[in-house]
Amino acid sequence: MTDPADRSTPSSTPASAGAPRAGGATPYRERLVPGVGGWAAALGFALVLGIALWPASHAIALGVGALAAVAGVAGLWWTSPVVAVADGELRAGRAHIPVSLLGQVTTLDAEAMRVQLGPRLDARAYVCLRAWARTGVHVALDDPQDPTPYWLVSTRHPQRLADAIRAARAS
Structure with missing residues (x-):
């Protein structure tokens, strides 16, 4: 197997970031959520869905649009490792x-x-x-x-x- 990487990144975060636990280990936790574009796409889809249903019924359009927005945001959150x-x-x-x-x-x-x-x-x-x-x-x-x-x-x-x-x- 070849060398894992030719390039490594220098630390952009101070070594003191994150408080050490008792025992010396520094815990780490990160949820890999999408950036602003991912959230905007989910909300944009919900908006387009609501607009498409608007001529049929304002109440249904608002309900389906709101439900799609909640489902999109929840889906992005829960599927983020x-x-x-x-x-x-x-x-x-x-x-x-x-x-x-x-x-x-x-x-x-x-x-x-x-x-x-x-x-x-x-x-x-x-x-x-x-x-x-x-x-x-x-x-x-x-x-x-x-x-x-x-x-x-x-x-x-x-x-x-x-x-x-x-x-x-x-x-």
């Missing part, structure tokens, strides 16, 4: 793994993430990807029982996630 480091585990979406089985952690800027998802992607890798989070981390696995060579996880804060994984492994 959570990336977390807590209680000795890395969680990315529905998958989780003890930090004791994790190897090298590499932060990836947008270009390095693009390379990892393209020419360097190993089909056996676990990928938790959201297009609106363009940066991420590459986490090698040290588990002889698991054929997965690494996890590739989207995050808007790759340095904070990498620091949390390293801190959890050290504690």
